[in-house]
Each structure stands twice: as C-alpha cells, then as structure tokens.
Amino acid sequence: MTAQAHVGLLSVTLINALIVAAVVLVHHESLIRLSSLLAKMRQHHHFRMIAAVFGILIAHTVQVWIFAGAYYAFHHAEGWGELIGNFNGSLLDCVYFSFTTFTTLGYGDIEALGDLRHLTGIEGLTGLVLITWSASFLFVEMQRYWPSR
Numbered sequence: 001m002t003a004q005a006h007v008g009l010l011s012v013t014l015i016n017a018l019i020v021a022a023v024v025l026v027h028h029e030s031l032i033r034l035s036s037l038l039a040k041m042r043q044h045h046h047f048r049m050i051a052a053v054f055g056i057l058i059a060h061t062v063q064v065w066i067f068a069g070a071y072y073a074f075h076h077a078e079g080w081g082e083l084i085g086n087f088n089g090s091l092l093d094c095v096y097f098s099f100t101t102f103t104t105l106g107y108g109d110i111e112a113l114g115d116l117r118h119l120t121g122i123e124g125l126t127g128l129v130l131i132t133w134s135a136s137f138l139f140v141e142m143q144r145y146w147p148s149r
Contacts, residue, residue, distance in 0.1 A: 008079075012115045016122050019070050023063045027130050030059035031137050038141060045145040052141050056134045060102070063130065067123045068098035074116055081114020102127035 034055040038048050071094040074080035086109040087093050097110045101123045112120045 008115065012080075012118050015070075016119055019066065019119070020122055020126050023066050023126060023130070026063055026066070027059055027133065030055065030062075031133070034059075035137075035141075038145070048145050049138070049142060052138055056138065060130070060134070063127075064098045064102050065095060067102060067119070068095040070119060071098060071112075071116065074119070079115075081112060081116035083110050083112055083116065085110045098123065103131070104128055 034052060037055070038052055041048050041051065068091065071083060072091050075083050075089065075094065083089075083094070083097060087097070093110070099105075100107050100110075101120050104124045104127060106124070
C-alpha cells in the first residue's frame with residue numbers, strides 16, 4: 001500500500017468516525033431529553049408514547065440528514081468518490097440515499113463508488129444500532145407508562 005493510500009485511508013476513517021460520533025451524540029442527547037420530557041408529561045400514557053415515537057422519528061431524521069450532508073459534500077468534492085445511478089447530485093437525492101442506507105433498506109437505485117462506499121457501510125451499521133437503541137428505549141418507556149393488564 002502506498003503512502004498516499006495510507007493517508008487516504010486514514011482520512012476516510014477519521015472523517016467517518018467523526019460523522020458517526022456526531023450522529024451517536026445526537027441520538028444520545030435526543031433520548032435523554034425525550035426521557036426527561038416524558039417524565040414531566042401529565043397526559044394520558046397513550047399520548048406519551050405517541051410523543052416518544054415522534055421524538056425518535058425526528059431524531060433519526062436529523063441523523064439521516066447529517067449523513068446526507070456528508071454524501072453531498074463528498075460527492076461534490078474531488079477524490080472522495082461519487083454517487084451514481086438514479087441520482088442527479090441534489091441534496092434531496094442524498095437524503096433519499098441516506099434514508100435507504102440508514103434503515104438498511106437499500107433499494108440499489110443509487111450506488112456509491114470510491115471512498116464513499118466506506119461511509120455507506122458505516123451508516124448502515126450505525127442506523128441498525130441506533131434503530132435498535134430506539135426500539136429498546138420505546139420498550140422501556142412502554143413498560144414504565146403503559147398500564148399493566
């Protein structure tokens with residue numbers, strides 16, 4: 001492996017790690033604030049759960065947009081790779097691609113080439129972990145606020 005390849009690999013790894021760290025911190029803070037909000041709510045338990053679900057959906061949407069911003073920047077920058085297929089280079093196409101990658105749905109109509117492939121892999125893994133974390137959070141909140149039968 002050449003010295004330039006090592007620098008490229010190091011740069012890609014570092015930038016991907018920073019993006020993942022930002023998304024994980026957003027998720028953590030979202031769940032902390034949502035938990036605090038739910039504890040203060042005096043409404044019926046059904047409303048609390050609906051608020052929890054919408055809060056988590058908003059958090060995941062913010063996370064997807066963070067990845068989408070990275071795709072957009074890298075696609076338009078020299079040497080980071082590109083997105084091809086049913087893709088016109090717009091930010092909204094990057095958001096669509098990020099949603100399908102984050103949820104591991106992956107339609108396959110847009111494909112990452114070059115170093116962007118690494119970000120798609122880590123986004124899929126990150127999305128899987130964070131969605132699972134959200135499901136666990138909702139389960140615990142349901143147990144806390146749902147009346148026993």
